[in-house]
Amino acid sequence: MAQSFILARQNGRSIPQEDKIFGISNRAKAAIREKGAAAVVNGTIGALMDDEGKLVVLESVDEVFHNLDPNDYAEYAPIGGLASFREDVQKAAFGNHVPEGFKAAVATPGGTGSLRNAIANYSDPGDQVLTSDWHWAPYNTIAGEIGRSIATFTFFDEERKFNAASFAEVSRELLSKQESLVIILNTPAHNPTGYSLTLEDWDQVIEILTEEASCGKAITLVIDAAYIDFAGDEDEYREFLPKLSRLPENVLPIMAYSLSKTYTLYGTRCGAMICIAKTQEIADEFKRVCEFSSRGSWSNSAKVAQVILSRIYEDPALLARVDEEREKYRNMLLARGTAFSEAAAEVGLEIVPFDAGFFVSVPSPDPDALSRKLEEKDIFLVPLKLGIRISVASVPEDKCRMLPAVIKAAMEELGQA
Ligand SMILES: Cc1ncc(COP(=O)(O)O)c(C=O)c1O
Incomplete structure (x- = not known):
């Protein structure tokens, strides 16, 4: 893609004006400021957050x-x-x-x-x-x-x-x-x-x-x-x-x-x-x-x-403490992933084969349109090439359980499901 730079050299790269994820994440933060955390889902963050939306930092570490x-x-x-x-x-x-x-x-x-x-x-x-x-x-x-x-x-x-x-x-x-x-x-x-x-x-x-x-x-x-x-x-x-x-x-x-x-x-x-x-x-x-x-x-x-x-x-003893503390948070994360995938199965929302971890993905023929539609409902997720990514690492379990039905409805509205 041809781009014009003032002084910088392109060197074969395509450099966007704004990092997509940071852009969505900023809009999510603005929505939280305006409407409160309970009314917004910020599923864009690639770090583990507790149910109050605070970064998890292992105390032992x-x-x-x-x-x-x-x-x-x-x-x-x-x-x-x-x-x-x-x-x-x-x-x-x-x-x-x-x-x-x-x-x-x-x-x-x-x-x-x-x-x-x-x-x-x-x-x-x-x-x-x-x-x-x-x-x-x-x-x-x-x-x-x-x-x-x-x-x-x-x-x-x-x-x-x-x-x-x-x-x-x-x-x-x-x-x-x-x-x-x-x-x-x-x-x-x-x-x-x-x-x-x-x-x-x-x-x-x-x-x-x-x-x-x-x-x-x-x-x-x-x-x-x-x-x-x-x-x-x-x-x-x-x-x-x-x-x-x-x-x-x-x-x-x-x-x-x-x-x-x-x-x-x-x-x-x-x-x-x-x-x-x-x-x-x-x-x-x-x-x-x-x-x-x-x-x-x-x-x-x-x-x-x-x-x-x-x-x-x-x-x-310290190593054991670190491992135990991490296990507690890992269980929190795993419960969120399970909640999301179970709810997806219940409402018939297709997800990409999921086992565990920070993220779940939903395939979509037009991820940008789907993500924009969800933003209208104050749900902020990351559109990728092949679908949308939900960071269960940054979304509490009750919201993980509710999200699949909302995503499915948005896909139906867009004629994607
Ligand atoms: C798939 C994957 N690989 C590697 C990394 C590297 O992370 P870091 O450089 O912080 O260790 C990340 C971080 O988000 C990741 O998601």
């Missing part, structure tokens, strides 16, 4: 924060992260399901930094990065900023199951025209659908990639695990991890782990990219190139949350 010494946050951290953080973040990411292989962790500014670094270092300029058709829109921005773009496979088949055939087909097609392939799978509790790959889905992914890898090209499988601790039992949702060790040498799994949601430390910008390599040489190379790339993009990552994570992991 906040206490650690308030007991820090200035050195813990004012000083630079090493480029790849503090040594203690590199160890502890692997414990946090893998839990009781440590995959076999040569692991290395590099600190990044949130999961976003991990995604950026994975794409920058494991694909070539001009390459297409593969993800599902329903996906977190910033993947496009992250890839586009460094001269790559996103290609998609169809996430679900006609039986509403993971579409392994499409995944295989598009992977093969891309590998036939590129020297390498980066794949991003956001699971469990995918944004925007709430889908979690099952263990059977994972077996299919491993089998397909093993077959595709016979071409000898480099394949990088990025597991965007931003919501892993909000899908359900932390242990159960990590059971897929050991399967990654079955992949051949030229397929490198990288976990993009984030402290944003798990520790409610969104604004501290902390995460890590963790590789599970078949050889020590591949893990060493990962560390070397990703640290180099960090230096040239954000230099080093903020130290504060790295220290917080290590304080938590050096104190088992």
